[in-house]
Amino acid sequence: MTDNEQIASYLTALRVHLASHGVAEQDEIAREIETHIRDSVENSVLSVGAVLERLGSPQELADQYREGFLVGKASRRLSPLVLLRGSLRWSAGGLFGILAFVVGLAGYFLGVGLVLFGLIVPVWILTHRALHPPASLWTGMASALLLCLIGGLMLLLTTLFMRASLRTFQRWQSPL
Amino acid sequence: MAKPRIPPANGDSPDRWEAQLRKGALEMAALASLWQGPLYGLEIIRFLESQSSLVLAEGTIYPILNRLKAEDLLAAEWVEVETGHPRKYYSLTESGRHRLRRMADAWMSFSGGLSRLLGPVLERQEIAP
Numbered sequence: 001m002t003d004n005e006q007i008a009s010y011l012t013a014l015r016v017h018l019a020s021h022g023v024a025e026q027d028e029i030a031r032e033i034e035t036h037i038r039d040s041v042e043n044s045v046l047s048v049g050a051v052l053e054r055l056g057s058p059q060e061l062a063d064q065y066r067e068g069f070l071v072g073k074a075s076r077r078l079s080p081l082v083l084l085r086g087s088l089r090w091s092a093g094g095l096f097g098i099l100a101f102v103v104g105l106a107g108y109f110l111g112v113g114l115v116l117f118g119l120i121v122p123v124w125i126l127t128h129r130a131l132h133p134p135a136s137l138w139t140g141m142a143s144a145l146l147l148c149l150i151g152g153l154m155l156l157l158t159t160l161f162m163r164a165s166l167r168t169f170q171r172w173q174s175p176l
Numbered sequence: 177m178a179k180p181r182i183p184p185a186n187g188d189s190p191d192r193w194e195a196q197l198r199k200g201a202l203e204m205a206a207l208a209s210l211w212q213g214p215l216y217g218l219e220i221i222r223f224l225e226s227q228s229s230l231v232l233a234e235g236t237i238y239p240i241l242n243r244l245k246a247e248d249l250l251a252a253e254w255v256e257v258e259t260g261h262p263r264k265y266y267s268l269t270e271s272g273r274h275r276l277r278r279m280a281d282a283w284m285s286f287s288g289g290l291s292r293l294l295g296p297v298l299e300r301q302e303i304a305p
Contacts, residue, residue: 029242031264032217032264035261035264036218036234039260039263040234042217042260054234054235055234056233056234061238061239064235065238089190124240166256
């Protein structure tokens with residue numbers, strides 16, 4: 001295998017392991033690593049193979065990028081999926097991560113459940129209007145609205161909790 | 177004297193504690209290497225090798241630089257050079273400079289305290305009480 005083929009093969013494998021990053025981010029990382037490889041070979045007596053060995057395997061390198069990237073990105077996002085993925089990555093490192101993931105999952109489930117229930121109740125009341133006296137109809141509607149509000153509040157609080165947890169995790173990763 | 181290498185994050189090392197200690201200091205060291213001006217990745221690695229005992233696995237520095245950039249502590253730009261290919265130069269942002277100053281203050285205070293604590297340990301040659 002020629003030097004160029006070795007480099008291309010390494011970068012291709014790196015991109016595969018960086019699949020969770022955007023294409024632009026993958027391009028940027030691959031470009032920088034390629035520059036590093038070529039600079040290292042030009043400025044030393046090392047072969048391409050030796051430089052690649054010093055870099056670590058594509059998977060090891062991608063893992064290091066992914067850990068910082070996923071948690072950092074998640075701590076600034078609102079999407080429950082991204083936040084849960086970030087905390088899942090953190091949970092691999094310890095008990096607090098597992099706790100954050102479980103609390104987040106429970107919070108989102110409960111919040112979504114309450115909102116859905118709050119939306120279904122008025123529909124049920126309206127379709128079974130004959131069964132209810134007018135006074136209880138308004139009470140039921142008000143209760144449904146309250147459920148929606150509590151569910152929404154729970155989703156908001158869970159999101160804030162997850163973001164704060166992930167920021168804390170980032171600080172723990174930093175030396176000071 | 178051969179300098180110890182920092183293994184990749186997932187690597188097993190017989191001296192894991194020392195590796196973790198060095199790895200923890202790496203973020204601060206990367207910021208400090210840029211205090212006097214912009215450098216590109218390989219220059220940062222060489223700078224750390226020459227100015228400190230931080231000889232690191234080369235793949236370690238780039239994810240750290242990437243994370244510091246994402247936290248707006250570093251800025252980066254590709255610069256065309258007359259000879260060779262474009263290189264990605266990193267420089268400290270204003271908040272990066274502030275963070276580094278705080279890190280340096282905390283580090284000096286921390287290491288000073290520990291040095292006093294460890295002084296007697298290093299003075300005694302024998303280990304048994």
